Amino acid sequence: MRAIVVSRPGGPEVLEWREVPDPRPGPGEVVVEVAAAGVNRADLMQRRGQYPPPPGVSEIPGLECSGVVVAAGTDVEGLAAGDEVCALLAGGGYAEKVAVPWEQVLPVPAGVPLVEAAALPEVACTVWSNVFMTGRLRRGETLLVHGGGSGIGTFAIQLAKAFGSRVVATAGSAEKLDRCRELGADEVINYREEDFAEKVRADVILDIIGAKYLQRNVAALNTGGRLVVIGMQGGSRGELDLGALLARRASVHATALRSRPVPEKGVIVRGVRDNVWPLVAAGAIRPVVHEVVPMAQAARAHRIVESGEHIGKVLLSAVS
Structure with missing residues (x-):
């Protein structure tokens, strides 16, 4: 098969x-013939040599894909050759085929084209596990989403x-702010012009920035609020005011998805299938795709994501 290989950092x-x-396919794995793969910022970090795959995982980038099951190993449940699926991966998605544990495989939701389904696994599992499982967001509470125009944000x-829930989203351009409103955000904040900590109080904050926003995120929490940090685009070291945290009876969580063991990912995937997929099938949630790029042109896709000007997901199509 053909695949995208990182020749050097x-x-x-x-x-x-x-x-x-x-x-x-090893025991408990299926091989998926890839229709498309999602491009994530983690892939860019891996390309630069800053985010190596976990031990035993393919060196080929790619944390999600869609496609058709073509082979299955032993101890696989509920999947067979010919099934149209999408999958959460630890690596290997930028290829014509990929092996994946069956617990991390999802059916393509009704009404979603096969290629577009590649935009769903990583964002769905990230949002479900962090906002709802860890952040425990409840009906009527306020969620603050940083990077509202990103794949995760949308x-x-x-x-x-x-x-x-009530949703407040930050973004850095009028186009992205408008798109956040169209997707349902109740309030939008241009982070280039306004300080979100002066404008909003949130019960849950989903943060991709890290250190740069740490103090202001804590200041923006309601009593009992939960800050969930999933990225470090603004650095990894910051000063945490424990007094402010104690005064709010709030908590800070830092999580990662890729390095979790398969059984933990399986729990998240099942939660997505049971709680999120019905909403996708009903049309309440749709994948937001900025552009589909031929997989052989992965370099161009990475440049698009690095520019930060895209809205939603950039996909790599393996279909010729």
């Missing part, structure tokens, strides 16, 4: 489309609204 130009051995807005 560096810029997008180090991504090479070349022949590699086909994957074989999904978080829709899912929180579908569960009856």
